[in-house]
Amino acid sequence: MTMIFQANQASGLPTPTWIVPGLQAEFLGNTSSLRNAGPNVFYVHVTSSGFSIWTSLTSLLQSKKPALNPDFLRHHLRFGETATHSTAWRDIYQLIPGAILSLGAGVCSWRFEPWAREERDSETAGHPGTLLENVLSASPGAVVLELSGGVDSTAIAYSLSGRSDVEAITWADPDAPDASDVGHARRIAGKLGFEHRVAPVSPEALFVIPEQFEPDRPSVSLFMMAERDRFVRDVIGNRADVVVVNGHGGDHIFLDPPSPIPMLDLLACGRFREALHYYRALVEFHGAGVLAPLRYRHVGRGIGRASLSLGPGKRLHRRLIRQACYENAIWSRLGTPYKVIHPFTCPSMLNYALSIKPHEYVGKGTSRLPFRMAMNDYHGTEDHSRVSKGHLTGVFQKAIGLKQGILAAVLEQGVGAKFSMYRVDEMQRALKAAAFGSTDIHPRLMNALSLELFIQHWSRLSGMPRWQLDT
Structure with a gap:
């Protein structure tokens, strides 16, 4: 069972209450607080009527097929990996071990x-x-x-x-x-x-x-x-x-x-x-x-x-x-x-x-x-x-050289290009430089490639030709 809890089922439950082992919820009026004291990662899908908690991201995305989160994606392209409760999908948040997720009317905050x-x-x-x-x-x-x-x-x-x-x-x-x-x-x-x-x-x-x-x-x-x-x-x-x-x-x-x-x-x-x-x-x-x-x-x-x-x-x-x-x-x-x-x-x-x-x-x-x-x-x-x-830099340069045409098409036809998250010509120049053995692989290029391959991966697993992006 992948969807393990829904917020509108909470009436009559004591607060705080353990939803499943390791996950505790506290309900205070219109505010809910979720604390992950266990070893698993949970995913929270938030709607106007409440929220659902899932243990499998694959099952969640296959059933909900949410829109992409443009703010998260732009932040990733600019800064790379940073810790946050947000995900690449709108209205879906992650709850990692040791974290607390607070949900209110249109507000979501995270403590870790x-x-x-x-x-x-x-x-x-x-x-x-x-x-x-x-x-x-x-x-x-x-x-x-x-x-x-x-x-x-x-x-x-x-x-x-x-x-x-x-x-x-x-x-x-x-x-x-x-x-x-x-x-x-x-x-x-x-x-x-x-x-x-x-x-x-x-x-x-x-x-x-x-x-x-x-x-x-x-x-x-x-x-x-x-x-x-x-x-x-x-x-x-x-x-x-x-x-x-x-x-x-x-x-x-x-x-x-x-x-x-x-x-x-x-x-x-x-x-x-x-x-x-x-x-x-x-x-x-x-x-x-x-x-x-x-x-x-x-x-x-x-x-x-x-x-x-x-x-x-x-x-x-x-x-x-x-x-x-x-x-x-x-x-x-x-x-x-x-x-x-x-x-x-x-x-x-x-x-x-x-x-x-x-x-x-x-x-x-x-x-x-x-x-x-x-x-x-x-x-x-x-x-x-x-x-x-840093001895693996040469391996990545060779990989880019071998797959330059495929990666160029991914960048040109991807989500980032469609919604102007990066300049295609700039990424293509950086890709070409890396393919020809540049000693410096542009970080923004690697972030853009990770974005496009990530979206391709989930599109394939969820049976969607392309994820929708609300602008």
Whole structure:
């Protein structure tokens, strides 16, 4: 049963009441509050007469066939992935684990603070090495570790050391099997005694969304999901007790990627030289002029309550943490048969990350420095070091080259073009540049492609030639 509750059935029910395990509703006059205390993602279809709650997005969209949400789609094209209760469809909202959705007369609001779900009850619980071990010790059965070779996956690898049931996988560009991070991952796996596979990513398999997947928003993460799922299935075979572990979210909770906001913290502390040095590094990172980093001032707009603060870096930090937890809650439930664990977005690790002040470390080159130092000291090693990544860029360039004609047609005939969400000529130039091996793939191009492929996926599954868009 996919439609599990309707608001007009609520008369006579006590308030608050548990609708299904993990989902609590409270009715106060014309206002309803839904709290997700369980592990599942729910979808709420809101109408003038009330609301319905669904557990399957596929069944909801096949039966309701709602209009697209233009505000959400334009926001995605402009900023990429940001955490929100809105979805790509009008009047359909998502309720992820740990979130509260409040519905009133024409108003919908969302609260999501995953770090508040757990209290730190001892000083030892605050050490990141202990926290990671505690999360992973509760994982029964064999473990498949997605070992990228970066700091986060290396930390998880060390926290799994001593286990004999760990198999590590490292994704690689078939033309660069010895990239620095792949080599680092291979060395770490050998040192810890893990069986290790280097999995070359096939360019032909990118930009494909498997039919069993239920993504609820456009995302560039979709481009590699089919390959990732194939590799994991090859490893686990028919075993049902296997868990997949990765370090996704670590870059967010330690305030990466580079943002101009910590620079304001440096200025507020009177550290003007470091602020200037940090901003120069941002300009070099973004590579599009001295004003390019300022576009990140809008990261997370609409997430949390808008208010003045003397700690803008910490405010952005919380927004990035929400984003990491949001992504993990969604992408772990695409329809894969195995369980995925993200240790960096467990509440205890989030509380550790929130205890770090970004402005105290950006002047030293990275806000992840205290974590790296703590892990190296804990394990008596220097393996938690900065390793350059990005070796899969070449795979995406090759995939774009192989499918340039198809992708060009998708952009020209898609929803974004029809409703002027992007300039087709601009996207075609960016596509051509990427196909001919440009070292920089335009982020807006990737966002546009994710939008169009996402809509194509759901049109195919719902039996519609084209989704309608109310303008």
